[in-house]
Amino acid sequence: MRITFSEWTKSGSPWIWLNAGAVAISIIMVVGLLALIAVRGLGHFWPADVIQATYQQKGNPHTLIAEVVERDMVPADQLRGAGIEVPPGAIELPRDLLKVGNRDFGSADFVWAMDHLVTDVTRPPMLFVAERTEWGNFYGYLRELREAGNTVARHDGYDKNDAYMALWNEFQSRIDRVLEIRAQILQIEKKEIGSINHEIERLRLKQRSLELKQSTDVAKFEAIDARRAELNAEYEVLQAKLLGLYNEINRDSFIAEIADGRQVEIPMAKIVRAFLPNDMGIGDKLVHYAAKVWEFLSDEPREANTEGGIFPAIFGTVTMVILMSVLVTPFGVVAAVYLREYAKQGFITRLIRIAVNNLAGVPSIVYGVFGLGFFVYFLGGSIDDLFFPEAKPSPTFGTGGLMWASITLALLTVPVVIVATEEGLSRIPRAVREGSLALGATKAETLWKVVLPMASPAMMTGVILAIARAAGEVAPLMLVGVVKLAPSLPIDANYPYLHLDQKFMHLGFHIYDVGFQSPNVEAARPLVYATALLLVIVIALLNFSAIAIRNHLREKYKALEM
């Protein structure tokens, strides 16, 4: 059917199409956003090829060894204005962001280079990448291995051959040795010395508390001193052991050639991992990829959070969310049950209902301010005065921490649970309740055995939605206890195992901190994308499980509904 444009306009169809366009745009935006995060987040772990090339910078051509990170287009006119030679007739030109690494040898971590000035691009198989505990990535050719300053093995040349591979394999086995020693050091420093320090601190507090009570019980003081001497002796032993390990780990070093031809020496102790990206097959790359993802999920951050893993942040988020749900579930459900089942329905309950509903819309930062003022300074300060006078002037609960963060978020999410539970309670038919009461059950029994089980899908939904909201909330946490780098996990092997007063790390805050407060934003960016992806996945899973649980429970109690 052919119609003219004016007829078509008159029917209002363009408007309908525009409305359809709005839906299409919304969907594209959502999918695009998720895709952007996923691609950038997942791409980070893939071992990219390292190129060697000549950069024809005006009057100063020099060799580059780098990973291509990003490419964008620059208008040619702008470049001409900046005095860069541009092929005639070009409108826009590609520009590459190159990661050249080797921060400790005088170069910036990243450089921008015009693509057409980067020539003679090769991918030599023996070009290696080393991830380090400091100074970021290293790129170069392996030249020599040293043990206590003496050359063990050496190879000159750039091509892959058996002699070079032998050197490389030796290099790898020495890295393995270093990794093993580092694991031992970490075990001693974090676990063993950590727990000794913890106990010494507890002894100090105990002694201070005795002094404050003006105790004259000499035996107690002596016991403390004896135990302290014991711990100090243990500490000495560990310290000696540690010294030995440090000597061991610092034994080896290697010499490598970098882009400008210099040969530099790097201690082996700094290396986390070394690989030949250009020489890796797809299988090797996959293995490497998996290892990197595992490192990301299970390791601690390095270099001001810009490298390494995010395990403490995951752990902190999960601990905080669990504590929060333990708090929010009973209180939210009790409040909802009271409002729906016990309170006299009338103007007041309607008012409360509206207020509770609206509290879900109050900005989260307001809860943060409340948490800081009331929980941290007021309650925390009072708790410190009453129970922890020995630790003063350093605050125990009078500063942000895991407990206050959980309670603040519980308060933030309690309206969600109340609203969802009430919704569930209101859906239960009167007849079911009346049936139970008619059979002689008390109100409490009816509630416990009949009403609550039937309302459980709604309750679960509420709790899971609360968890999803809490997991993504950052603004209030910034005020009540999140830090960029926590020295230890909130749960460990030292008494009292769960440290409610400790500050913790959080995925959402990690994104903010690394993305915006980091000294090397460019290097940290891929990690932020990966963290964001993880957070999105966690929250999406929580939401999906809310839907799944709701459907499952609904199915289970379907027979009851009429």
Next chain:
Amino acid sequence: MSIEQTTAAVAPDLDFNTPAARRLRSRRMLKDKLAAVGIAIGGVGVIIAVVMIFFYLLYEVAPLFQPARVEPWQVKGAAMEPYSLPGNGDTLYMAIEEQAEIGLRLTTAGDAVFFAAQDGKVLNAGKLPLPEGVTLTSFAVVSETSRTFALGLSNGSVLIAKHNYNASYPNGVRVLTPELTYPLGEEPIQIGNNSIDQLAVNGDGEDWGIVSASAAGLQLTKISRSENLFTGEVELSRSEKTLPAPSIELHSLLLTPDLNWLMVGGNNGRLAVISLRNTPEVSQLIDVTKGKITSLKLLLGGNSLLVGDSQGQVSQWFFVRDENNQPMLTHVRDFDRMDGAVTQLSSEQRRKGFVAVDTSGDLALFNSTARRTAFNEPLFSAPLSQIALAPRANALLAEQDGKISLWSIENEHPEISWSVLWEKVWYEGYQEPDFIWQSSAATNDFEPKYSLMPLVFGTLKAAFYAMLLGTPLAICGAIYTAYFMVPTMRRKVKPFIELMEALPTVILGFLAGLWLAPFMETNLAGIFTCLLVIPLAVVAFGFLWQNMPNAVRFLIPEGWDAALLIPVVILATWFSLAIAIPLENLLFGGDLRTWISNEAGIPYDQRNALVVGIAMGFAVIPTIFSITEDAIFAVPKQLSFGSLALGATQWQTLIRVVLPTASPGIFSALMIGMGRAVGETMIVLMATGNTPIMDVNIFEGMRTLAANIAVEMPESEVGSTHFRILFLAAFVLFAFTFCVNTLAETIRQHLRKKFGSL
């Protein structure tokens, strides 16, 4: 036949009254009661806890607006009695130290008496080192902050002295030892031969300026003090200038700390300003009051001049550059008039506040920035002859009728008033009154600028741009989803968009700041082209589709148009970005972003309101979409069926029937969306520069209330004015969103009831 018999006959084995059954019953009843009580306590507790947020915020904010209190100093609950003057002679000057424990009284006879401020016990009485036969003829306070004063002598010399308090801790108890030191030596500095009638001194450490008025006229003596590093020998070098005599009868002199200006107060209401910078000259002669000048005083920092007059008026003046870029002493504000003539002014040493006393015995506490009278009461029956304000402004020594009394002042937050928060305020060093938020600075004499207007403006600006982008997309999308889309697709699209509501805003903020902002900077033209091209492409595609052969058209059933449009929109976006560069070359000389800042002269920040608008628009879309969709979908079908049956087109039905019916719901969706945009923290924190400016320019950033709290709260001192103002900001946010949401909720409930009857 009795009842028991009947029961027994019907159910011979059941006995409900066995002891066991009765016990069980009472236990169940008890449990029931306990549950009811427990749930009631728990429920009410939770509700109270939630409501408490409101009251706690108020509780923290309230002290900001409390008036000051001045009461006799109390020790262990007992008020201290006035005591007679320690030492002899008339008081020339009085001071009190930091802890409000020790007072200093300087007499006209040249005695310096340190005494216990609470009971007047003399701690240390001594004579100033005056030469034989020389008397005090004039006196000037150099600065209360540096505890320095100067004395003009009858032989034409000047002595500068400083009162110090050294703390020591013998046996763990703090003991203060007062002493007088002489920064320029115990030997008075000879200025001239005539006795010094008026004196003004300023300086600290190395450079000092002394202005003396004597029979020989006004003279400026500059003294530089240098100390030899090795020998510790102190050397004084001096230079002298004769100052022009202003044509007024001299009442008082005042020298600014930078030694650039001399204020000469006349016996009438006239003030002369003498510039000392190059050749000294009288730069201004102003009538500062209609009455007589009774007191001149510099405010903390030395930038503002306070003038007290015989009519009880105190006014504030500071230098503002005029059209010739010359600094001119300008009248800034008047304070509330006191009952009698102002007799003495005393500046606070930590804040921009001061104390004034008048001839009728009134004492008033003012704050200059806030133009606030924190306290003004007739505390004394007769005029005070001297007052001394403690450095922390928490204690005051007052001398009246030969007796001294010690008063405690409770004046925590004088710098806050309605006008400071919401009106333009003329701050020191500014050309004109303005709205400014600047809560802290490195220097001690900084004037805090607590105007909430830039923050509220920023909040509304961010919300406005977010709504500008989010509203059309969300509402149009909701209309289509609810009214035109096929149910199978609707069931997928709706939860999908709603899921986005759970997306943490920190992710949106980070993408906006690190990805969108740089992307937009390079592709600004492309984004604006998108706004034009995408709607055109959608309409054009719609028309083409309509004119497709039926065979093609019927492949896709009606209601799936949105799916068809996805590739169209993607192509249109790609096309817009691709043609943007040639367009830019053609129209804007290569780069729109440079053109905007260079040619059009509009400031451009990388993280600007447009970025925030898009990111936060994204955050509010699911909220608005979901509620609007519900509202439209809930419109009873028979209404639109009726309209369609009467021959209206789909679009007409939608516009004339469905949307009006659903409009309250859509309105409430917008309100809730707005509430979310106003309170959003992380997106604005990460996607704007967080500069508190007031400018509607879409290419500049802003600072919102929420982001401001997040930035400044961790660094603010507990209980300080700044801390409470941040609480006030939180309270404003709370109240605003709460009101908006309540309105929306009420409308929604009303709507639900209305449709229930249809």
